[in-house]
Each structure stands twice: as structure tokens, then as C-alpha cells.
Amino acid sequence: MIAIIDYGAGNIFSVKNACEYLGVDALLTNDPVQIENADKLILPGVGAFPAAMDKLEKAGLVELIRREAQKKPLLGICLGMQMLFTKGYEFEEREGLGLIEGEVRLMTPKGLDIPHMGWNRLIKNRECPLLDGLGDDEYVYFVHSYAAQCADEDVAAYTDYGTKVTALVHRGNVYGAQFHPEKSGRTGLSILKSFAAL
Amino acid sequence: MLAKRVIPCLDVRDGKVVKGVKFEGIRDVGDPVACAEEYNRQGADEIVFYDITASHEGRGVILDVVRETARKVFVPLCVGGGIKDIDDIRAIxxxxxxxxxxxxxAVKNPQLIKEGADIFGSQCICLGVDAKKTAPGKWTVYINGGRIDMGLDLVEWVKKAQALGAGEICLNSIDADGTKEGFDIDMLNAVCNAVTIPVIASGGAGKLSDFPDVFEKTGASAALAASLFHFGELTVGQVKDELKAKGFPVRCV
Structure with a gap:
């Protein structure tokens, strides 16, 4: 059973829909017991970094997620991926979950617009189980203005948007997708399926 | 680099696809969910439902269509047609x-763009525009499905919409629509040069070469077509193969 952490941020039904489509057991929950009992966690998120951290704190989930991520696979999606890092700088400096060393800063692609919105190509940086079965011409769907800066060894895949943009991170139990696998067609479903199969 | 998007649009009335679709293997050709699934299989980068339901009572039906599609199709979905206020946006x-x-x-009440963008984010708010040429280098905006001329200058309108928070513009050329003679290159250039947000070209697609043509000659980031795909004259996959062969970045499935 995958617990999709529901802390009141954005449209999380599409993540659940994708799990159901794949035949993967998943529930939307903010209940600590269900989160503790789940085999895996997905942390979704749309919106702004500080507001989402506030919501996680109010729901009493910050320490719980930090603790559970030591024991089982966790996948952060979009803002949920950004919150995995040490710090965010959306509107204000704000501490994240700190599960992966790094910072989330406003993108400044030369001559290109933000948000970075649309389909962009995944470029493999190193082996990652979530990329199993995927080729080298895979596109995924991005919608974001901020991006993670972290050690190269934690970057499983990046994308090219004027500069290298962190797309998929992996460190131990912790995975994060800047793009939306639940909106990325066959490629995204493959990534979610691989996560469910960990 | 972002892929150029190919977007099929389905006109839906009272929960049924309006134009006849000739897809092989789909039993109910009027079922928008089945059509969306087929477009997804063909590699559509996004799917647009354009709701032309006239009656107020029928308005809820599109929500069921969206709900059902979202369970089966995992690419971005966009819904247009008859959206009046924030509650409509929220429900969709x-x-x-x-x-x-x-x-x-949005033409009648431009604040709808701002409120929508403030509450849901610019990425959720696409401005649909129907425009028609009035003089060389001049176009005006029409509303109610291209029936009423608002006397509003197209370029001024799209600039204003961007400033209010629109995340994207879907630009339909009334002159080109239905002609199958290609997209309205001049109008698209006028809009692409006026805004920095993505512009979707709509109206006029009639053959394979119209797609590389619009991306060669304009800054459009996506091309939309309805009847061309509805009637099975071309598949989304054929269009993407052609774009790829011409060197454009596209997502092939």
C-alpha cells in the first residue's frame, strides 16, 4: 500500500488515478498511523514552498516524514520533490525536509520563459531503478519556476532548459521528480510503476 | 528544449462528441472519453475538451467526462467553453x-483571468481567443464562438491578458478556421511577438505540412486541430513523425 500524503496542496487525485490505473494500492491520507503502516510514501504538491511546508507542519507531518523516509521508499513530486531538500527560496528562505542536501532556487534560464512548462526530455545522469525500462528519448511534463541545485551524484536525470535542470533525484530511500509522472503519459506511468515495484 | 506540442480538440455537447469520429476500434464514436483515450494512444501532448453545451442544466455533464477521462488518460487535460466564473474554473x-x-x-470581465491565476496559478489559465482580420496587420477579437465582434484589438488584448496572469494563449483564426489551408501565420506572428507566454496555433490545419510550416514560420509552441484528427484524415502520430523528420523536438510514443 502506498500512502499519498494529503496535506491540502493542489490536485492530488491525478496521482491516485494513476496508481489505480496501474493496479497499485494507494490511499490519500494525512493520518500518521496509515503513513507509518504504508509500504511507500508519495509526497505530491502544487503551490508555493513556504505555504506547503506550513501545511505539513500544521498537519504534524514533518518529523513523521523525516522518520519514515529512513525506513521506506518516498517519492516527492513537483513541489513535493522540492521540499525534500535542505532549503527553499520561494518568496523567503525556508527550511525543507532536508532529506537530500541541496537548495531550491528560482530558475533563470537565459532567453527562456518561466515557468518551465511543457514536455521536456529526460537525460539520464546515472542509474536509477525508476528509469528501468526507459530509453533515451523520453519526454515528461514539467510545470515549475523553481529548481533544485544539489550534488551531481544525487541527480538521476536532468533536463535541458537553457541550462541543466534537475529532473529526477535519488538518494537512498528518497526519490524526487520535478516533473509530473502522473501527467507524463506512458513514460510517467512507467516511472510510477517502477516506484511501486521497489 | 521544450517539445513542440500537438493538441487534438474534441467538441463536446451534452457529454457527446459533436463531430463524427472515424476511429477504428472505438464502438461509441460519440464517447469523448474513448476518443480522448485514442488520442492519448496516438501521442497527443494534451487533450482539449471544448464544451458547447447550450443549456444551463447540461453544464454538469462535462465534469463527468473530465472525471472519467482523468482516470484513464495521463496527459494534461484542458477544458474550455462557457466558463463564467471562479466556481466554474474550480469545478473543472x-x-x-x-x-x-x-x-x-474573459473579454467581458478581464478580472476573471487575474482571479483565476491568483487562486489556481497561471499555468491553469489558458486564454482562448477568436480573432479576425480587419485590415493589414490588424485583427479584432470576437466572442460567443466567433459570432460577436467586440472591436477589441487582438494584440492589445493578448498583452493585457498576459499582464493579468494568463499562462498561455490559444489563438484561433476565424479567417483560417475550416479552410484547411494552413494556420494563420501573420496573426500568429503578431501575437507571438507581443507576448512571452506560450501560444497555441488553432484554425486552418488541413494537411501534414501545415504543422512544420507553423513551427518554422512562427514562435507558436503548440498546434491544435479538431476536425483533421476527428475525421481520421491524419493521426497525431503522423503529425509528430513529420515534425520529428523536419528536426523539431517532439515527444514520440
Missing amino acids: LRAGADKVSVNSQ
């Missing part, structure tokens, strides 16, 4: 759409 997004396309009501 909650049903599982990723974007709404506002058109007539």
Missing part, C-alpha cells in the same frame, strides 16, 4: 482537468 479543475480555457467571459 477539481474534476481532474489541469487547465481551463477562458474566452468570451
Whole structure:
């Protein structure tokens, strides 16, 4: 059973829909017991970094997620991926979950617009189980203005948007997708399926 | 680099696809969910439902269509047609759409763009525009499905919409629509040069070469077509293969 952490941020039904489509057991929950009992966690998120951290704190989930991520696979999606890092700088400096060393800063692609919105190509940086079965011409769907800066060894895949943009991170139990696998067609479903199969 | 997007649009009335679709293997050709699934299989980068339901009572039906599609199709979904206020936008997004396309009501009440963008984010708010040429280098905006000339200058309108927070513009050329003679290159250039947000070309697609043509000659980031795909004259896959062969970045499935 995958617990999709529901802390009141954005449209999380599409993540659940994708799990159901794949035949993967998943529930939307903010209940600590269900989160503790789940085999895996997905942390979704749309919106702004500080507001989402506030919501996680109010729901009493910050320490719980930090603790559970030591024991089982966790996948952060979009803002949920950004919150995995040490710090965010959306509107204000704000501490994240700190599960992966790094910072989330406003993108400044030369001559290109933000948000970075649309389909962009995944470029493999190193082996990652979530990329199993995927080729080298895979596109995924991005919608974001901020991006993670972290050690190269934690970057499983990046994308090219004027500069290298962190797309998929992996460190131990912790995975994060800047793009939306639940909106990325066959490629995204493959990534979610691989996560469910960990 | 972002892929150029190919977007099929389905006109839906009272929960049924309006134009006849000739897809092989789909029993109910009027079923928008089945059509969306087929477009997804063909590699559509996004799917647009354009709701032309006239009656107020029938308006809820599109929500069921979106809900059902969102369970089966995992690419961005956009819904346009008849959106009047924030409640309409909220209901559509909650049903599982990723974007709404506002058109007539945004002309009548431009604050709808700002409110929508403030509450849901610019990425959710696409401005649909129907425009027609009035003089060389001049176009005006029409509302109510291209029936009423608002005397509003197209370039001024799209600039204003961007400033209000629109995340994208879907530009339909009334002159080109239905002609199958290609996209309206001049109009698209006028708009692409006036805004920095993505522009979707709509109206006029009639053959394979129209797609590389619009991306060669304009800054459009996506091309939309309805009847061309409805009637099975071309598949989304054929269009993408052609774009790829011409060197454009596209997502092939």
C-alpha cells in the first residue's frame, strides 16, 4: 500500500488515478498511523514552498516524514520533490525536509520563459531503478519556476532548459521528480510503476 | 528544449462528441472519453475538451467526462467553453482537468483571468481567443464562438491578458478556421511577438505540412486541430513523425 500524503496542496487525485490505473494500492491520507503502516510514501504538491511546508507542519507531518523516509521508499513530486531538500527560496528562505542536501532556487534560464512548462526530455545522469525500462528519448511534463541545485551524484536525470535542470533525484530511500509522472503519459506511468515495484 | 506540442480538440455537447469520429476500434464514436483515450494512444501532448453545451442544466455533464477521462488518460487535460466564473474554473479543475480555457467571459470581465491565476496559478489559465482580420496587420477579437465582434484589438488584448496572469494563449483564426489551408501565420506572428507566454496555433490545419510550416514560420509552441484528427484524415502520430523528420523536438510514443 502506498500512502499519498494529503496535506491540502493542489490536485492530488491525478496521482491516485494513476496508481489505480496501474493496479497499485494507494490511499490519500494525512493520518500518521496509515503513513507509518504504508509500504511507500508519495509526497505530491502544487503551490508555493513556504505555504506547503506550513501545511505539513500544521498537519504534524514533518518529523513523521523525516522518520519514515529512513525506513521506506518516498517519492516527492513537483513541489513535493522540492521540499525534500535542505532549503527553499520561494518568496523567503525556508527550511525543507532536508532529506537530500541541496537548495531550491528560482530558475533563470537565459532567453527562456518561466515557468518551465511543457514536455521536456529526460537525460539520464546515472542509474536509477525508476528509469528501468526507459530509453533515451523520453519526454515528461514539467510545470515549475523553481529548481533544485544539489550534488551531481544525487541527480538521476536532468533536463535541458537553457541550462541543466534537475529532473529526477535519488538518494537512498528518497526519490524526487520535478516533473509530473502522473501527467507524463506512458513514460510517467512507467516511472510510477517502477516506484511501486521497489 | 521544450517539445513542440500537438493538441487534438474534441467538441463536446451534452457529454457527446459533436463531430463524427472515424476511429477504428472505438464502438461509441460519440464517447469523448474513448476518443480522448485514442488520442492519448496516438501521442497527443494534451487533450482539449471544448464544451458547447447550450443549456444551463447540461453544464454538469462535462465534469463527468473530465472525471472519467482523468482516470484513464495521463496527459494534461484542458477544458474550455462557457466558463463564467471562479466556481466554474474550480469545478473543472477539481474534476481532474489541469487547465481551463477562458474566452468570451474573459473579454467581458478581464478580472476573471487575474482571479483565476491568483487562486489556481497561471499555468491553469489558458486564454482562448477568436480573432479576425480587419485590415493589414490588424485583427479584432470576437466572442460567443466567433459570432460577436467586440472591436477589441487582438494584440492589445493578448498583452493585457498576459499582464493579468494568463499562462498561455490559444489563438484561433476565424479567417483560417475550416479552410484547411494552413494556420494563420501573420496573426500568429503578431501575437507571438507581443507576448512571452506560450501560444497555441488553432484554425486552418488541413494537411501534414501545415504543422512544420507553423513551427518554422512562427514562435507558436503548440498546434491544435479538431476536425483533421476527428475525421481520421491524419493521426497525431503522423503529425509528430513529420515534425520529428523536419528536426523539431517532439515527444514520440
